[in-house]
Amino acid sequence: MRRFVSVVALLFFAIPFGISINGCGKKTAITYCSGDSGVSVGQVTKIVLGPQIIGISINQGEISQTSSPSGTDCKNASVGSASYNYASSDTTRTLLDIQPTSGRLCGGTWNRNSGGGVPDYTTCTSTGKTGVAYVTATANGVTSNPIPVYVHPVVTSVVLGAPSDAAGCAGDDPATNCSPAATNADSSTTSAVACPVAYANGCCAYSTIVQPNPPVTAYDQKSCVSQTKIAQLAARVYAGTGTNRVNVSCQVGHITYAAQSAGIVTIDQNGLATAEQPGATIVTATVALTGSSAGFFSTCPPADIALSYPGSTTGTTNIIVNQNNTQPISATVTDTNNNPMTGLALEYVSTTPITIPASSNGTVTPTFPGQAAITAICQPPTCNTAPQSELGVFGNGKAVTSKAIGITTPGTNSTVLYVASTDSQYIVPVDFTQTQLGAPVRLPFVPNSIAISNDLTNIYMGSDTELMVVNSSTLAVSRQDTTVHGVVLSVSPDNSTVVISDPVRQQIYLYNSSGAISTTYGGVGTHAAWSPDSQTVYIAAGNQILVHSTFSGWKQLSPATAGGTAVNDVAVTVPAVGAYFSGPVTTARGYCPATVTDTTVAPPAVTNTFYPTADSVAALTDRLAATNDGFHILGANAAAATLNDIQVNLAPVAATTNGPGSLTASGGITCPTNGNGLTFSSLVAPIPLTGIVPTAITGVLPTSDSKVAFVTYTGTSGLLPFYVPPTFGSGGNTSGVAIPGHYYTIPLTTPAIAPVGGTISADNTTLYVGTSGDALVHLISTTGCTDPAAIGTTTCEDTKTIAPNLPSATGAAGTFAVPNLLVQKPRKTT
Known part of the structure; x- marks a missing residue:
């Protein structure tokens, strides 16, 4: 009975539910666009x-x-x-x-x-x-x-050029602005071509051509366009070749333009080109499914980069910034049309990045006491780039460098000195915060050269067998590379690249800090020097000069000098707009190519001579150094026992104009747009190295504050020579007469014979110099050496010696090697 009741109940509820579903079923409602009938929503209209x-x-x-x-x-x-x-x-x-x-x-x-x-x-x-x-x-x-x-007809070429005028559109030289497509503001009907078309050439009548409103500059490839300005592109389109070539510009319709290099210009569908960042780029034109190089577009380069800082006044180029304080530096840039520029990818660089580094946004935060020169550079490939075929046209593809601002950070710091020798298989660390010398560390091989990275982590030591990389903190050999044996010439300021010369294979290597050779060039280099931004390295290689740039690769300059003489040493100028090379005649090469441009054709035809001669000085020099103030190239030679003070102006001084090739009171140095490269004017003040008998000059060591420079040498006399250069204003020496500085010597404590190699502390207070005769390292106090009355006192004298006791690799047992390989890293005194 209970089961029967359950079945009846189930039927009672189930049947009505099913009936309710079927009875309420409806079709999907139709929504009409308007009213209750007609076109429905979702139907294409x-x-x-x-x-x-x-x-x-x-x-x-x-x-x-x-x-x-x-x-x-x-x-x-x-x-x-x-x-x-x-x-x-x-x-x-x-x-x-x-x-x-x-x-x-x-x-x-x-x-x-x-x-x-x-x-x-x-x-x-x-x-x-x-x-x-x-x-x-x-x-x-x-x-x-x-x-x-x-x-x-089949298009064979497209040439960018100026839009046509009335005569051109009438038929003598039509461009795409004469085309019916150029007047098509609305193609909603087949009668949209709102112009009468000439049957002979398919062009619109000039009076009907729609002109931009407001009018824009017609771009003709014969001048540059200032940043944010707009120019109208037009092109001439040809079918056929040679004598059968026919202008079909009015028949091809619309042309699409595109810039090959990003960031220099933006081009809309109507060919309106808006100049952006400085530089030049190839412009391609696409017509009939085919793109071709039609010409190039130039955004005007900087003509002046003026650095300033909060509270700066006109003519003030040196400021004091305390350790660990942040100093912002900003740049005001104007282009060759004297229009302001913004958003440039400038590189801010320091001449002493270990102590006073410059960040990418221009702020300077000193990490140690010392002095540096800070400059800003607009330089390819990050700023003002250009294709090789048009490099130099209107100044594109060339670097522009600001005038330097000097940063002085007062105070003193301690030093960790690393002492080695070309006659010893050991290296000794000397930490002046400790009371005892570090223990000698045995190296795999006897080194022939030494250099420390600017991040102070790695010491690179060359040898005849391998490259040795030593960790500066532990003095453990972190890498041995037998593929690059030779002499370590230099480490780039950004620590990424080491220059190594292999005299056996006669190869010069650029060696990555990661442990791989990035590029090689034939030759035997003696010395190398980097631009502060690590973009360019100059290498003295006997009868040739080698330059490697990240923008243009290797350049060989041979013969090294006009007279065919060899070069031995190199010093980069401050600012880094070139380099001087030592030899029987001291010569300079500028980084501005000598450009010859023919603007009568479009695009302009251009030829460049890279790194042309910028100066030639009748001064015999073996070793060179540049002072941070930018006014002195100091060179010493052994044969004549002289020191030459080459007093430089890196470009003609222009008091009232920021024209190309000028050093302005507010800004910097720009490359000439046509003709020669930069020309450095210089005056020479030769000073006899009285009292010393050198057989070879091993170094010229200026302090980073440009106040004093020391000369190291092999030979005899027991004297340490040094030179106090004359100081000049912001314009350098413009008197037309070389102004000699002051030459002095410091007696070395007996039995020292000659100072053979050295390094200066980052705070400029101490010269560490290894000497022959006693195989010691002498500590020379330098703080009073600019005052004649202080020479020979505790502020400018040979105050202390260190005995590194480097076992000699060639002498008798128990003899010590002369410490001629020295590098140092600063550290805080506490």
Whole structure:
């Protein structure tokens, strides 16, 4: 009974529920665009076929394709269509034929019913006709807007140039601004070409051509465009070659322009080019599915970079910044048209990045006491770049350097000194915060050279067998590389690259800090010097000068001098706009190419001579050094026992103009845009190295504050020579007469014979110099050496010695090697 009741209850509830579902079923409601009938929402009401204004350009006999149409309903929502049907306004199918179901275009006539198994719409045959036809797409009874298709002879070249004037558009030299496509503001109807077309050339009448409003500059490749300014691009399009070449600019329709290098210019679909960052770029023009180099575009380069800091006053170029304090430095830049520039990728660099580094945004935060010169550079490839074919045109592709700001950080620091020798297999650390010398550490081989990275972590030591990399904290040999044996010449300021010369294989290597050779060049280098930004290294290599730039790669300058004499040493100028090379004649090379430009043709024809001679001085020098103040190249030689103070102005001084090739009171140095490179003016003050008998000069060591420079040498006398250069104002020595500084000597404590090598503490208070005769390291106090009365006192004398006791590799047992390889790293005194 209970089961029966349950079944009845189930039927009672289930049957009505099922009846209710079936009885309430409804179809999906239709929503109409308007009212209760007509076109419904979701039904296509509009079809847009693109490109609406610019249309399509195809060669005679060429196959192309329409773009995919987009359909929308009455609510402007996207609606897909199963299929579109395409049609051409050319009903004869001899100018422009179209495949109805796919929209494939033929600049002539498609094959149909060919037979022999040949599919229809696979072969396009030119009929030789030229003109414009319009294409539409239809679906569900709705037809799209018509787009123009320009059929023309096969394009063979496109040349960027100035837009045509009335005479040009009339037929003597038409450009694309004369084309009917240039006046098409609306292609919604087949009558959209709002100009009478001349039958002879297909050009619009000049009076009907739509001009930009407001008017823009016509770009003709014969001048640069200032940042943010707009210029109108136009081109001439040709079919055929040689005597059969024909101008078809008015027949090809719309041209699409694109810049090959990003960031220099933006170009819209109408060919309006907006100048952005300084530099030059190749411009390609696309027409009839084919792109070609049509010309180039130039955004004007800087003509002046003026550095300033909060509270700065005119003419003040030296400031004091305490240790660990942040000093912002900003740059005001104007271009060659005297218009302001913003957003440039400037490089801020320091001449002493160990103690006073400069950040990428221009702020300076000294980590140790010392002095540095800070400059800002607009330099390819990050700023003012240009293709090699147009390098130098209007100043693009050349560097622009600001005048330096001097930063002085007062105070003193301690030092960790590393002492080695070319006659010992050991290295000794000397930490002046400790009371005892460090224990000698045995190296795998006897070193022939030494250099420390600017991040103070790695000591690079060359040898005849391998490169040895020593950790400066532990003195453990962290790497041995037998593939690059030779002499370590220099380490880049950014610590990324080591220059190594292999005299056996006669190869020069640029060696990555990661342990790989990045590039090689033939030769035997004696010395190398880097620009502070690590972009360029100059190498003295006997009868040739080698320069490697990250922008242009290797450049060989041979012969090294006009007289064919060899070069031995190199010093980069401050600011780093070139380098001086030692030899029987001291010569300089500037980083500005000597450019010869022919602007009578477009694009301009250009030839460049890289790193041309910037100065030649009748001064015999063996070793060179540049002072941080930028006014002195100091060179010493052994044969004549003289020191030459080459007092330099790195470019002609211009008091009232920031013209190319000028050193201005506010700004910096720009490269001449045409003709010679930079010319450095110089005066020489030779000073006899009285009292010493040198057999070789081993170094010229100026302090970073440019107040004093020491000379190291092999030979006899027991004297340490030093020189106090004269100081000049911001314009350098403009008197026309060399002004000698003051030469002095400090007696070395007996039995020292000669100072053979040394290094100066970062705070400029102490010279550490290794000496022959006693195999010791002497500590020379330098703080009073600019005062004649203090020479020989505790502020300028040989105050202390250290005995590194480096076991000699060639002498008798128990003899010590002369410490001639010294490097140091600063450290805080506490």
